[in-house]
Amino acid sequence: MNEYVSKWNKQNFSSMYAQLSNGAKKSVSKKAFVDRYKNIYDQVGATNLKVTVGKQSEKDSGNKKTQHIPYKVTMDTKAGEVSFNGKATLVKEKSNDHEDWKINWNPSFIFSQLKKGQTIQVLEADAVRGNILDRNGNALAITESVPEIGVVPGQLGKDKDKVLDHTAKKLDMTRDEIDKQLSASWVTDDSIVPIKKVKPDQMDLVKKLTSQKGISKRDVDSRFYPYGEAAAHVTGYIRPVTAEDLKKPENKNYSSTDSIGVAGLENVYENQLRGQTGWTILVRETKTIIAKKDVENGKDVKTTIDVNLQKKIYKQLKGDSGASVALNPKTGEALALVSSPSYDPNGFVFGWNDKTWKKLNDDPNRPFSAKFNKIYAPGSTIKPITAAIGLENGSITVDGKKKISGKEWQKDKSWGNYSVTRVSSRLSEVDLNNALITSDNIYFAQTALDTGAKQFTQGLKQFGFAEKVPFEFPTQESSISNNGKIDSDILLADSGYGQGQIEMSPLHLAVSYTPLLNNGNLVKPKLMKDDETTPSFWHRQVMSQSEADAITKGLKGVIESPNGSAHDPVVKGITVAGKTGTAELKKSKEDKKGTENGWFVGFDYKNQNLLISMMIQDVKDRHGSHYVAGKAKPLFKK
Missing domain, CATH: 3.40.710.10 (DD-peptidase/beta-lactamase superfamily)
Structure with missing residues (x-):
């Protein structure tokens, strides 16, 4: 029994099978035995498995053909810790020219509630992700109901190609992308095949698309970034969990269907925003619950950002490569954190077209990278x-x-x-x-x-x-x-x-x-x-x-x-005090031309409620720091 438990703790299921009794082997093949353990443990997210052997009663230990030895199993699962006690029946059986003790195994060794012919079911309850808010409660990132366009193949009719081509064009997709989704093995004529989510501010597009035969929509929960490019580097974005993410120890509680924050505040406050997924592990046939962890929705994150000021500063910087920070200098509250060029984080949720994706990735000014937190010569x-x-x-x-x-x-x-x-x-x-x-x-x-x-x-x-x-x-x-x-x-x-x-x-x-x-x-x-x-x-x-x-x-x-x-x-x-600055950037001592970054830092010395730093790259032939001052100073007007 000690030998069996040692293999069990190592999850060496093939070797465990070798110790089963003839009767147990007749009820389950080696492949089924190994696969069942592996699949169930993977399904429930079993970690920290610990099996221990209990003390056998002295009376029972004297039996020459059959003995009973207690054991205890504990493990961590997606639904929390599972712990149960069992009693193994060992029988003495002839093997070649000698006798060995063998294990009379049954499915209750996996979970005490599990019987022969029964299966395990794991139910997931997704947590609603918390919102990222500005100082006045405006949502910078929100989880809300958005329309999802779908196709019902059997309703497309004779104009199928025309409808699908038009739909692909309007959704900024290729026809091949739609055809690939329609060719999935589960699709029937009556299936509603989800094609693409649409931003909630595009309801006119939804109306036009669904006026066609075979095109439908349903409402699904989705992340949405109402201010797009203007607040992208503050909010960051979420994306589906990847296989690489799941390999990291800190992501052990994620599943392949989850999303994860990978930039900005979505990443910084991932644990708070994400909440905790609810899990239920049960016996499918009897609905007997083995373990359950209730869902905990994510918590909102309220920032000091003033989204109206954020938008105004982004408008001033748009078209340039640079960054700006606005503070309340008396409290230290960050009122705006702006970087340009920027990107629309909704692209990571609702999809990118190839042209936009290539343009963003090829841009030498790195629109995906924030600049307000990077260092430059001042x-x-x-x-x-x-x-x-x-x-x-x-x-x-x-x-x-x-x-x-x-x-x-x-x-x-x-x-x-x-x-x-x-x-x-x-x-x-x-x-x-x-x-x-x-x-x-x-x-x-x-x-x-x-x-x-x-x-x-x-x-x-x-x-x-x-x-x-x-x-x-x-x-x-x-x-x-x-x-x-x-x-x-x-x-x-x-x-x-x-x-x-x-x-x-x-x-x-x-x-x-x-x-x-x-x-x-x-x-x-x-x-x-x-x-x-x-x-x-x-x-x-x-x-x-x-x-x-x-x-x-x-x-x-x-x-x-x-x-x-x-x-x-x-x-x-305006009542502003401030300072300009020009930083010359040369690749070498021999570089006679180089480029220049322009700076301006200013604060309202009368009201003392706003301080702005602004940096714009490559201003050498654009009046240097005067160009930056001309962008920043109007922001102090009431």
């Missing part, structure tokens, strides 16, 4: 951070002036042919306010050098560099340099004005401006809406209030002063 938008670090370390003061002559400057001759260049040489004495307004590269390069590599690096870390961003949406860490160190004066100088190796995500860059509105505290960003009105801080006192006021004054001038780098284009009626 250009001059780093300068307020450099200013804060310089003020905190005493390497500059609010009113102190640097004497700078000409457009080019280098620390000393050890720099060789390398120098820092500024746009304007109009001022020979530059204070912090004018340095911010005119975006003076030399001023901020000197500030970084005077601060020193160690203190400058430490200052960046106070702003969250080289640290995981505490945000629900996975975001790439901002980096100080390629190797994490600033190990030369040239790199230090370049880092001070945003042309070193520093890289930041649009999200982190937006967050890094929040100390200007929070008494010098770096707010912790958040994406999940709650009732908490007091902000949480990521790092405290990265600057003082007086330093924040001085930097804000300069950033007001960036937009309001005619000399400001973001003055043009003028947008009347």
Whole structure:
């Protein structure tokens, strides 16, 4: 019996069969025995099988021909843990020239309720997936009833080809795709063959299609993304579970008919949104329940996103490659997370046509990948951070002036042919306010050098560099340099004005401006809406209030002063302070042309309820960062 149980625990069913009695073997063939165990265990999702042998009664152990030995079976199944006790009957039988004990097996060894001739049935109750909502309860992703177009072959009549060709065209399918579904072995003339789900905002299409003979519709539950491209990178999408998914240990509770979130919040909050599928394992013939787990519908996820602002920003970015983040700078709430180009996540639910799929996959700007959480060189938008670090370390003061002559400057001759260049040489004495307004590269390069590599690096870390961003949406860490160190004066100088190796995500860059509105505290960003009105801080006192006021004054001038780098284009009626930035991207030192990414970060200094960072790629021949400022500034209008 111990030998048999050892094989059972290893699910070595072929070897188990060899120990069965002659009577048991007459009732079940080896193939049927092995297949039944395998199929049933697979069907119920059996894991952690443990069979143990109990203590045999002393009275029974004396029998010379028949003995009874208790055993216990426990296993985890889709419907929860199953545990039962049984008693094996062993008989002594002659085998060649000796006698052996054999097992009088019967189906109750598999499950105690199972008898000869009976089968196991597993019933699945799908959980309704939770919705993803914006801050006002608008559904960004919802499970709802949608129309599904079907074909009844026997009702197509003499115009069959015409109807099917027209249906394929209107559903953005090929005729071959429809014919393949109609040729399935189960299809009869009276079958309703499902062809394709249709988005709920296409009811006119449904009406036209179902006016044809042989074309019907039924309502089925489906995932739907009402805002399509505008919110795609926030919501992500779901798709059917694949064989590869099922191989992963964390997906042990999924079945081949399930869907799974693979991007965006659908992925981040998969466990909460998905809920728990209900399972019932029973004996088909008697309906005796072996195990049952009730269905638990998924829970809604309410975000801080304002979908109206999300749409407005996406409209501004559409046609460009870039990203934008909007925050409430006082609370850290993410109001919009936008990436362009984008894709319609409904395609993963309702299907893609080949042309659209190829276009998306071939696009070098990677529409399936979010950009607001990836890192890029921030250009001059780093300068307020450099200013804060310089003020905190005493390497500059609010009113102190640097004497700078000409457009080019280098620390000393050890720099060789390398120098820092500024746009304007109009001022020979530059204070912090004018340095911010005119975006003076030399001023901020000197500030970084005077601060020193160690203190400058430490200052960046106070702003969250080289640290995981505490945000629900996975975001790439901002980096100080390629190797994490600033190990030369040239790199230090370049880092001070945003042309070193520093890289930041649009999200982190937006967050890094929040100390200007929070008494010098770096707010912790958040994406999940709650009732908490007091902000949480990521790092405290990265600057003082007086330093924040001085930097804000300069950033007001960036937009309001005619000399400001973001003055043009003028947008009347807004109270915005901000900073532009241009990051030059060259493949090598010999690359004379390269490309440019344009940046703008701005916040409403009066109402203090909106802060926006925006990055647009390849703006070199489109007025650089002025192009970005022209996209972002109108968003602050009431």
